[in-house]
Amino acid sequence: MVPVDRAVAAEVEAIVAREAFLLDTRRWADWLALYADDAIFWVPAWASDDGFTTDPDNNVSLMYMDKAGLEARVFRIESADSWATEPLPFTAHLVTSVLVTATRGAELEASAAWLVRSFARTRGATLRGGRYDYVFRRAPDGLRIARKTVYVHDDRIVGALDVYNI
Secondary structure, three states: OOOOOHHHHHHHHHHHHHHHHHOOOOOOOOHHHEEEEEEEEEEEOOOEEOOOOOOOOOOEEEEEEHHHHHHHHHHHHHOOOHHHHHOOOOOEEEEEEEEEEEOOEEEEEEEEEEEEEEEEEEEEEEEEEEEEEEEEEEEOEEEEEEEEEEEEEOOOOOOOOOOOOO
C-alpha cells in the first residue's frame, strides 16, 4: 500500500459512492459521465478455483467493453430493448473497504468490496458480491474512471448479469 493524502482518499471514496448511487437511481447519463472517454469496463470469468482470467483479448470474460459499449448498453436499457432485464430490477449497491492501492502521476488505483441486491417483482431477489478494482485518472474537473474491473465472487451466474447489478 502507498501513503495517500486523506483528501485524495476521500475523493476516491466519494466517486465510488456516487457511482453506486447513480446506478441505484438509474441516472444513466450521470453514471456514464464518471467514465473517461477511453475507459474500459471488464468483468473477467473464473479461470480456476484460485483466480480469474487475466487477458480479455485471449480469455473468456463475462463482460468487456469500452465507453462506447457502455453507452450502447445504456441506450438498450433506456429504450426497453433489453428483453432479458425487463422489467429493470431495483438495485442496492453496498460498497465498502475503499482503498487507494497505488498512485502513478495522474492515475490512482483503488479497490473496494461490493454487494448488490437486485429485486424485480417477476424474478425475485438476487444477491451478488465481489471486488472492484479501479484505475482513476485526474481530469480538469475531478477524477474519471479509466478502468473498472469487476470480480464477481459467485461460482455460477443465476439470472441476468448487467452493468447495473454488479
